[in-house]
Structures are given as structure tokens and as C-alpha cells.
Amino acid sequence: MVNTTDLRRIVKAGFLDFSRNVFTSLASVLIFTITLSVIAGVLLGGAALDTALRELKDKVDINVYIEEDVPESDIMNLRERIAALPGVREVSYVSREEAFFEFKQSKANDYLVLQSLEELGFNPLLAELNIKASDPSQYERIASSIEEDFGLSATGESLINKINYRDNQAAIDRLAKFISLSERVGVALSTLFIFIAVAVAFNTITLVIFTSRDEIGVMRLVGAGNEYIRGPFVVAGLFYGLIASVITVVLFYPLTKWVSVSTENFYGGIDLYTHYVSNFFEISAVVFVSGALLGVVSSALAVRRYLKL
């Protein structure tokens, strides 16, 4: 059992080891900084990918075009029933007049179209219900449910003129697959990057402690207990982790700023710098806990093999 005096001696010895092995300490802190940067980068990259995919999902929708003479009360009723379907995130109603107004607005510079509409003399557009699903893979099921169950009013008249899902089905399916694949690739790559970075940090510490194996042998022979031998290495590992954490969180200020400025022209997703600053405490907590754990656990495991009596 380690008492207060032992703990004080262990911490002091760990600090002296850290400060006297300047080259080894710097190399370890550098490797730890790279590892923690990968972890912080994965966190920020994950947030960026998440936002980009969410925006992409938001661009996908299906429209249900309503027959011309259906009263608005029936449309509102239909809207409520569709909104109650599982997987439906949002249903918005666009009346014939709104649809006509929006269409004219969008073609404000197209003289030919505007002239044709004027000559036509009436509003050719239909009212529509715009449906957004919580996930693009849900559109197939939602469209089928509407076609099969909601096609007729209470009096047996046809409510729905057309659902545009079938026109866009191939594109929506492809997009749904792309989004799902992107999410999975994102998780897999993040896991792989973190695994490689952690493995490199572990191996660095293993190498550092390998160079001290004779020293550990001497400590054993002068009768030092395992805690007394392991302690200073664990403390030095903790120093590596904490110093690397400070460097990483400081480094990410200019880094995220630079990435945000460099990508703002072609990437409309989140501003990484703003995201980093607004989530600074959460990201710092992850970085510091990861750094401390990495230092302590890797050192303790690396020393263990030399503690055999």
C-alpha cells in the first residue's frame, strides 16, 4: 500500500525522470500530441461530417400533389395523418396560390415562362404536401403507405393526384445509400485512426521503458516494491499526457481557424472554429482524459513486463 510519503517520493521521482530525460520526454510528448490531435480531429471531423450529411438529408423530400378540387379541411386532415406515420419528420402544406406565387418568383427573370402563364389565364399548379423523413431510407415506406392508405377521402373521392417519389426514387435511394455509407465509413475511419494513433503512443512508451529495463532490474535488486518501481514511470506518463493535452487544445485554436477560412468557399457545413470554441470544454475534457489515461495505462502496462521477480 502506498502511503503519503511514498506518494510524494514517487511524484518527485516521476517529475525528475521527466525533466532529466529531456529528449525522451520531448519525443513522447510529441507522439502524444499527434495522438491527441487525431482524437480531437476525429471529434471535429465527426461533427463536420454529421452536419454535412444532415444538410444533405434535409435537401431530400417528396411532394404529394393534391387533386384540384379537394377542400382545404381534407388536405389538413391528410397532412395530420401523414405526419403521424412513423419515420415522418415534417409535413408542410403549400397551397395552389402559394405554389403559383413561388413558381413565378423563381421564374422572375424568365420572360417566356411568365408570358406563357399570362396567356394561360389560370393557375395550373396543384396544392402540395412537402414531406421530410427522419432518414432518407424511410421514403419508400412512407410513399407506399400514402399510396395505399390515404389515396381516398372519407366520401371515396380521390385526394392525391401524384406523388413525385417514384420520379426521384433512384436518386433518393442512391443518396440514402451514400449517406448511410458515409456514416459507416466515417465511424470506421475514425476508429482506425484512433486505434493507429493509440498504438503508436503505446509503442513509444513501451520503447521508452524498454530503455530503462536495466534500471528497473537494479531497483528490484535493491528491494524496491512494484508500486515504488512503477510509480515514477506512471507519473512521467501522466506528465506526457497532460502536457500533450495542453499543446493539443492550444494548437487547435489556430488550426481550426485556418481550416475554417480555407474551406469556407466550398464547404457550407459548420464553421469548425466556431464549433471548437463553443464546445471547447467538452473537447478539452475528452483530450485531457484521453491524454492522462493514455500516459498512465501505457506506462503501467509497459513496466509490468519488467516487474517479474
Add this chain to the structure above:
Amino acid sequence: MIYFEKVSKIYAQDAVALDNVSFTVSPGELVSIVGHSGAGKTTILKMILAEEKPSSGNVFYESLDIHTLDRKELIRLRRRIGVIFQDFRLLPNKTAYENITFAMEAAGRSDEEISSDAPHVLDLVGLSDKLWNFPHELSGGEKQRVAIARAIINQPEVLIADEPTGNLDPVNIHEVTQILKKVNDLGTTVILTTHNKEVVGALGKRVITLEGGRIVRDDKSGKYAL
């Protein structure tokens, strides 16, 4: 105090380090173990420290069978034994003073004991002016004197020295031999291995001669006979 009972150590069929070795070391004795390289001298010392296990036979420290001790008992036993190596084996990132106090801290000595005993022992080995030097700043003789100070700082019952003069010049050989004699005179049992005739002659104490893993001579007041 230390008793080897029919101890053999066989690494492979044609690599026999010790062959049926039996001897006793009494408290307060100074024993030199001599022999050619590969005769089994270091293996004997490693067995006392439980760094090596015998292939057959037993090694006792008082009533304790060394190779049946658990981890904690072994740590306690090692604190009763001081060790000196030919290559000094000082901790490279600790000063001379810290190398010595490390052994005291490991043995659970208090801060007060450390600050009173450590300078005294460094003075005993003639290194009072090198307290804050790192091992790479010391000569071979100085390193060995730090190693001796580290080995005796906790007042061990036994001091084991593996070729303690092997890397030293004649002046330092003489000084280290005198320190070992002094330590023994103060009541510590000393077991050393050596190749050096002058050391054995200067000590003038018991000599065990090994050849091919067997004891071929055991003289109460012997000399180097190979």
C-alpha cells in the same frame, strides 16, 4: 546463514552452470568465490538473490528456502542483502546522493533517517564532495564506491559483490578491497566473486574455488589457486 544444498543449474545438456554444489556461509564470514569465466560464480550469487532458480537442490537463507518465497517475502529478503556489480549498475538519471537515497526510500526509511545516514555513508566511501554528480560525471572507482554505499546504506546482513574490482585500476582495486574488508569487520557477511589474485590475497579470508560448475577447493584462509 546461507546454505546451498546439492544445487545444480543446467541450462542445456551441454551447458551445466552448477553441478551438485553444497556449501554453507556463516554470519560475519567473508568468502571469495574464484574460478574461470563460466565456472558458475555469478550463478551462485544470482541464486542467493533469487534471480535464478536451481534445476535441482535448495538454497536457504537462514530457515527460508529462497526459491519458495512469494513476491513480498522476496522483496523483504532483498532488503536484507546489499549487491555490488562489476558494471556498477547505478541509476543513470540520479545523482550519487539520489542513487543511495533511492535504496533507503525503497526500504521505507524516513526522511530524517535519509538525511542523517546518506551523507555519513558517502563520507565512509570517500565521496562527500561528489554528492550531486551524476554517474557519467564519476570515474570507475567513484562509481563503484557509490555502488558500495548504496549496497550498505540499509545495513544489510549480507553484501554480495559480483566481480567488484573487474573494471577498476590498481589504486581503486586496493581501495574497494579495503572498503569490503571494513564492511566485513563491522559485522556484515560478504560474498564476492573475483578473478583477481591480489584481491583474494589482500583479503586473506575463505576462498571457494569453482571449476566447471563444481567446487574443487574450499580453503578457510586460502589464496587464488587456479
